[in-house]
Amino acid sequence: MIGGTGLIGSKVVDKLREHGHEAIAAAPKTGVNTLTGEGLAEALDGADVVVDVSNSPSFDDDPAMEFFRTATTNLLEQSQKANVKHYVALSVVGTDQLQDSGYFRAKQAQEDMIAGSGQPYSIVHATQFFEFVRSISDFSTVDGEIHLPPVRFQPMAADDVAAGVARVAMGAPLNAVREIAGPEQFRLDEMVRTALADKGDPRPVVADEKAPYFGVQVTDRTLVPGSDAELGGITYTQWAAQQK
Template identity: 50%
Template sequence: MRIVVIGGTGLIGSQVVELLRGAGHETVPAAPSTGVNAYTGEGLAEVLGGAEVVVDVSNSPSFEAGPALDFFTRSAEHLFAAEREAGVRHHVALSIVGVDRVPDYGYYLAKVAQERAVRESGVPFSIVRATQFFEFVAPVMDLSTRGTEVRLPSLPLRPIASADVAGAVARAARGEPTGSVHRVAGPEVHGLDHLGELTLAAHPDGRTVVTDETASLFAGMPDVLTGTDDPGVERAATRYEDWLTRDEGR
């Protein structure tokens, strides 16, 4: 089966490509670096020739509301036009748990618009929603560092390893279109401040965590990002503390 992965050179996409190739599928990573740009439409017709499945794990270069909305809607317009022309039979999109329940966060509104475009495209689809990746914790900590203090709110999250997300996306790509949303999350709930403490306990660098409900990108965000109120959420196996002790957690 020929599968094209939009965003196939990124954190999730590169792992999805590896998993699908390992399962015996002809898998093509598509990204600006490979001559394919969904935002402009460049290279889509060529790369989608003969493709049965398209996986979209691309991401906006900006988290600002306007640019993110423009990126996702314009990319979807180009992508689905090319998919319909190529006769693609299954579109798999990666989104975020709780994305439709955070009305005041512009980036999430842009992702909701992307999901809407998927549903209205006319191409059979599956949507995988995941919680925040383990790999996001360190960058959020860096952005929230003031001197030697890492100021983070206690917002509860159920983060997940990117490898587990890639596995869920790859399984969706190998299966039939569901026309619905599948949710995946990590095995445990932690406050964001506690995730910071766990990170520094495993890799001390002289900083300490200070709980501050007004700090970080997640300040004031409603408690809908864990999936704890949804019994249909798939629980991945990898624990954050275990991931921190591996090479990928360094």
Template identity: 50%
Template sequence: MKIAVIGASGLIGTKLVEQLGADGHEVVAASRNTGVDVLTGEGIADALNGADALVDVVNSPSFEDAAVMNFFTTSTNNLTAAAQDAGVGHYVALSIVGVDGLPDSGYMRAKVSQEKVIRESGLPYTIVRATQFAEFTDQITDSMTDDDQVRVPDALIQPIEAAQVVEEVARAAVAPPLNDFVNVGGPQKISFEQMANDSLTRRGESKTVVVDPNAEYFGTALEQRSLVTPV
């Protein structure tokens, strides 16, 4: 198969290009570094020429509400239009488990809009919703740190290694379109308290982890199972 990976220079995109290539597929690694700009549309048509599938793993450079919404709506409209023109048979996108249940988050709202554009484009599609990357648990812990305390929500998180996400997205790219989403998550559902304590221990830091029902996750309140797979 010929597969165009859009966002090929990121954490997932880089590994995905390697994985698909190792599996014997012809891969087009598309990013701003290769002259493909998803906001202006520059280079997209060339990247999709002859492609059987498009894998969208782009991410916004800004998480500010208006900027991230503009990024995902503009980029996805440009990509779906170009994919239709090129006759691409499968649009695969990476999204987030529970994305449609956290409307207080500007980032989540933008990802919901991205999914909507894909679903309504008329293209055959598969949306892979993943839980939070294990590689980001230190960053999450730091975002909840105030002096010597880490204030975490009373909720579960299900860290997944980026390599596993790559495997799931690669599998989706070569399979028939689902015209639906699929949830993928890490091996364990753990509390934010455990995640934070594990992060601090790993880094040799001595701070107190406090479970705070009012603590937010990047600006949004969480229910117990907001960020984990249903099963």
């Protein structure tokens, strides 16, 4: 499990272990560094499946591209040497429609490298996490107001993300993308307004059709999955109640 000590990775490790699988949490703090290759051979020795949920420490264009290209190159090379039978990676719903963002260009590069590697693979596209609504708010704040486009938005709980990734990891390679999402759709401005009110955050949220999403102009369909997406079971209300 690459990125196995983070928000999603630690939950995936737990879910795999609950199903009787041996899951190793690999991350820099456990001595595994995908950028330098340190500890990677040892971590993948004997592994049947590699699951990569790691993320770039920077969202800036060049550092993000460098991270995903270097880390994915090292992971693909080492997984091939280890005869890994299934390569699983976590990405984002709408990545191919967010290419005006350097970060999402880097995510697309990661996906393209995996799909073109010749190795059996599955890519999981998840919608945004409830846990990241605050980050969306902070990024979209202008002069004390949060400007967001009133487009459709279908966020999900990190627990449901982890469950979806674990299901894919335990199955046969898809050699394709699997979309997962939350059980409810909102308008983006509506979702953020509700979440901030629950946290006692007084910043006003403005529905602005010209406002970008992380610097990218989006349509009403950009942030929501297709009709065949697997939906999680945790609603926003249920998730919010768990945070109190």
